[in-house]
Amino acid sequence: MNKSRIPAAQKEVLSLLLDDHKRAKQLFKDFESQQDDAAKEDIAHTVCMELQIHTELEERHFYPFLRRQDPEAFGDLLDEAKVEHDSAKSLIGQILSMKPGDDLYDAKVIVLGEYVSHHVKEEEEELFPQIISKKIDLREMLDPMMETKERMQGQLAPATA
Template identity: 40%
Template sequence: MSTRTQSGARAGTQSNAMAAGQDAIALLTADHREVAEMFEQFEQLGDRATTSKEKLKDKICKALIAHTTIEEEIFYPAVRAANVEEGEDMVDEAIVEHAAAKDLIKQLQEMQPDDDLYDAKVKVLSEQIEHHVKEEEKEMFPKAKKAGLDLLALGQEMALRKQELMSTL
């Protein structure tokens, strides 16, 4: 199967999952895996692969911008509203982590792969996101499930918003 066909199949599977009513946590977790995979691909690229690095960095930044937006606009307010155990503190910390990531994303969007510190900034962004993902998946998501949030409705709303964002980024 060609890379183009594989990507199309993956995109089709994701769209079908969204249409079938993927819950919010499943959607966010799938995003986490997708971004982690892109960071791994970036790390495998050699110093001379500047075009590939630039394209992959753009995909990573776009995915992270869409992801942080749907979390901040939809998921985190729902966590706050549901009085999830320690939800206020977890959401506050997540928003601060998002701000740090957004700062690095902005810097990277203004850089070229052969600039000083380019690879280092991608690596630090990767590490920050990895930390953020662990906290969400081990702490916030289980507590959100226990709180009785309508994760299916949230997932549908988030999937629609994500599609909208991805088409404009």
């Protein structure tokens, strides 16, 4: 194992996830400041699509890999993340079946943002530092995560007329 490559692989994988976190936080902020219903709907659909992709990356690749590396160290955090993802998926489904102006539409998007903010904080302040301190080699994660992300972006992209 080439130890000098581990930090670079960690940076690439964690940067992929961190970039998603930053994008979601910005979209939620944009939603809350937006007054136009059509713009709100576009923002909500975009953040829901991006969260669907992000949760798939974590659930299909990232979390199972970490659980195999050190079940004791990561188990509780990954269990909590699974519950958080399930709650987020439920809200995403509800939001995508609604329109701005429907009862609780804005509230559901805002609560989803709060769930995501909590989840991001745990990952960035607890999970990611453990990965770095344990020098876990994430190289094998990068290509599958990128392939899944690209495939899902193509599947979930809105059809253009």
